Amino acid sequence: MTPIQNTATKPESGNEIGRDESAGTSDTEGFLSQARTIEMILERSARTNRTVPIRRVFLQLGEGRDTEPGALKSLVSSRQERALDLYLLVAAITGGPGHSVTEWSTTWARTIGIFDQKSGASAVSRAWKALKDLDLITTARGSQRRTTVTKCMEDGSGPYEPPANVGEKYLQLPFEYWEEGLHTKLTLAGKAMFLIALAQRKHKFPLVHARISEWYGLAQKTVASGIDDLVENGILAPAGFEYFDTLAARSGRGSRPLYRLVRPFHQRGLPPTGLEAFPAQTEAGK
Secondary structure, rough: OOOOOOOOOOOEEEEEEOOOOOOOOOOOOOOOOHHHHHHHHHHHHOOOOEEEEHHHOEEEEOOOEEEOHHHHHHHOOOOHHHHHHHHHHHHHHOOOOOOOEEEOOHHHHOOOOOOHHHHHHHHHHHHHHHHOOOEEEEEEEEEHEEEEEEEEOOOOOOOOOOOOOOOEEEEEEEEEHHHHHHHHHOOOOHHHHHHHHHOOOOOOHHHHOOOHHHHHOHHHHHHHHHHHHHHHOOEEEEEEEEEEEEEOOOOOOOEEEEEEEEOOOOOOOOOOOOHHHHEEEEEEHO
């Protein structure tokens, strides 16, 4: 990554938008590029492990049979892709005291690829509203016409507290999600299924459409589309089959495909296996 600068963008004056004077960093004349804006935001996060902890309750509430879909379902079913994109970035840079960030709407608009000031402000405002309706964030007026966004608990239960309990379940979204451009390559279905795959605490795991649909509240066609999206982009790879006993088959034995996440998009903190010895291209091609 390029060296960190003092601020994410230069201050605005009137209708003037922060500029990047260096060559090759703008998508539009006078505008900091989407990729560079995100890069500078991530640099401010100061996360040494370069992952974003997100409690599993963002995906699924409850335990065992007493489960129900989390906030992810609402964002996907209402097609709030920009809200999800902004939420993941907010989660990445609000790990410090206060769990808040203050920025201009134009900065956030660039992270979702919008460079027109008026339409960008409207899109960001709609995204914040969607997240506030789910009690995932709060907003307040900040200095210099900026907005302060404060992260709340992933289940909307109140002020944010970092994961601390030993048994608390959470996934770790790697910075490579942005650095390798997955935020622009993946569809909304692919992004949702990537988060669900990261929450699986095994190197190899099934993704049964009907079960994923029931557990996480996504339509089965969304699950199927998301899996295909991840496979096509080299993020998810087939990993053989899992066999099990069942009376639903004449033989009494059934099977289902297994998948694994390809490095560097894999789950962090799992015990090492022989898979780590293979390069990503070999894994994806198996």
